[in-house]
Amino acid sequence: MTAPYRSPYAAPVTYSKISPSGPAMRPYYVKYLNEVGAIEEREIRAPSTPDFQSAFNAFSHGSLVSTTKGEVAVEDLRPGLKVVTRERGAQEIMWIGIMTHLALPNGSPFLTRVTGGRFGQAQPAMDLMAGPGARMLHRPASSHFDAGDKMVYSPLRDFIDGDSVIAIAPRMATDTYHIALRYHGTIRVGGLDMETFHPGMTILEQMGHHTRDLFLSMFPHIRRAADFGRMAHPRRSMRRSGEEAA
Numbered sequence: 001m002t003a004p005y006r007s008p009y010a011a012p013v014t015y016s017k018i019s020p021s022g023p024a025m026r027p028y029y030v031k032y033l034n035e036v037g038a039i040e041e042r043e044i045r046a047p048s049t050p051d052f053q054s055a056f057n058a059f060s061h062g063s064l065v066s067t068t069k070g071e072v073a074v075e076d077l078r079p080g081l082k083v084v085t086r087e088r089g090a091q092e093i094m095w096i097g098i099m100t101h102l103a104l105p106n107g108s109p110f111l112t113r114v115t116g117g118r119f120g121q122a123q124p125a126m127d128l129m130a131g132p133g134a135r136m137l138h139r140p141a142s143s144h145f146d147a148g149d150k151m152v153y154s155p156l157r158d159f160i161d162g163d164s165v166i167a168i169a170p171r172m173a174t175d176t177y178h179i180a181l182r183y184h185g186t187i188r189v190g191g192l193d194m195e196t197f198h199p200g201m202t203i204l205e206q207m208g209h210h211t212r213d214l215f216l217s218m219f220p221h222i223r224r225a226a227d228f229g230r231m232a233h234p235r236r237s238m239r240r241s242g243e244e245a246a
Contacts, residue, residue: 023047028056029098032221033079044218050132051207052215055197056099057131057176059189060111064125065179066188074177074189079221083179086137086186086193087232094221095180097197102173109167111174112157114192118164125191129168130156131176137186137193137233151233153195158238180219185232198231 026048031041046052064071068082068090077083082090101110114128119138135153159165179187180197187194204212204225216225 023049026099028052028218030095030218030220031079031098032095032219033092034220037080039079040220042220046214046218047211051203052218053099054133054178055199055218056097056133056178057101057110058133058135058178058194058197059176060129060131061175061177063128063130063177064190074179075175077177077179083181083187085181085183085196086188088183088185091181091183091185093179094182095197095219097178097180097218098175100173100175101170103171107169109169111168111170112160113166113168114156114159115164115166118159119192122191128190128192130189130194132157133176133178133197135195135235137195140236140238152236153233154236154238156194180221180228182229183232184229195233198228199225200235201231 024047025045028044028046029041030044031039034040059065059074061073061075063074065074065077066084067077068084072081077093077096079093079096081093083093085091110132112130112132112134114124114130116122116124116126116128118124119136132155134156136156136159137151137153139151140154156165157167160167178197184198185196187196199215204215207215212225216222222228
C-alpha cells in the first residue's frame with residue numbers, strides 16, 4: 001500500500017502577525033532562474049491573504065504538466081525546463097511558487113476536483129485536483145461576451161456543480177503550486193488549458209507601496225512589475241456573469 005503523501009514543506013509552516021492589527025504572515029517557497037541561468041530557492045514570509053496566495057495555489061500535487069520532455073508532475077518541474085504553451089510553443093519555466101495548506105478540522109473546501117472528461121474527451125484525461133488560483137482557458141457561450149479575443153481565463157472553481165466539478169477539503173497537509181514563464185500564456189495541465197501566473201492588470205496598483213515591494217520580492221527573476229508583460233487572454237468570472245462554458 002502506498003504511504004499517504006506528506007508535504008516536505010509542511011513542518012516549518014507557522015503563522016505570525018507583523019502587528020496586532022496586521023495580516024497573519026506565513027512562509028512561501030520559490031524556485032527561480034537567476035540572471036546567469038542557475039536555479040535558486042528561497043523562502044519568503046509574506047501575508048496570508050488571497051492576493052499573495054494566488055501566486056502559489058493553482059495546481060495541486062501530482063498534476064501532470066505538458067513539457068517538451070512529456071508530461072511531468074508539477075512537483076517535479078524545475079526552472080529551466082520547457083513547457084508547451086498554446087501561444088508561443090516551448091517556453092522555459094522562470095519561476096515556481098509553492099505553498100503548504102495545513103489540514104484544519106471542519107475546514108472549508110478550497111481544492112476543486114474535476115472528473116475525467118468533464119470538458120470533453122480527455123479534458124481532463126483523469127480526475128484533476130486544482131487550487132483556488134487555477135484558471136482555465138475556454139470560450140464563453142454567452143452572446144453578450146464582447147472581446148476581440150473570444151477566449152478567456154475563468155477560475156476553475158466557478159464551474160463547481162456538485163457533480164462533475166466538486167469542492168474538496170483535504171484531510172492532510174497539501175502543497176499547491178504555480179509557475180511563471182517569460183511570457184504569460186496557457187499550458188496543458190492534465191488535459192486542460194490552464195493559465196500560467198500573472199498578477200493581473202490592477203492588483204499591484206491597489207497595493208500599498210510596502211505591500212507591493214514585498215509582493216514583487218517573491219519574484220526574484222524579474223526586476224519590475226512591467227516584466228510580467230501583457231496577459232495572453234483576458235479574465236472573466238463565470239459566477240458574476242452567469243455564463244456557461246462552451
